[in-house]
Amino acid sequence: MVIVLIGILSYGAASLYSSRDGFAGFIAKDQLISSGLLAQQVAMGMSATANSVSLKVERRSSDDFWVFTLTKVGLSPVVFSQDSSGSSISVDDTTLSAGASHTFTWNSNASLSDGDNHHVYFVGANTFRVCFSASGYVYESQVACP
16 A cells, blocks of 8 residues: 555656756756855855845856856856756846846845845746845745745
């Protein structure tokens, strides 16, 4: 009985990995959250300096990749990229076209410089939402961002 139950659960879970489109957004969501939290920690750790930390979210025009670039003034940028597999990305309800980007900036208090809340959607076979709070925290949300 247990083996049959495990087999049924395995069959259901296999559909999560059957298409790159469904999994690309999931990986990109986690990568964006990780990059955003790292940006906040770097800003907090370097709070004695007035230099800001920025995270640029970009849809590269040369290929079908999302690129996240973490930059601290005076240091080499850290670049993460993820194959979009035909999915789209939107920031504050504006879909990024090929070559377009949006930059989030943290100040020395580790909060977003513009003082606004933001949301990023990865839309493909599934939709994933990432929220950026004005206080600088980055998290996933199943419902609307504040």
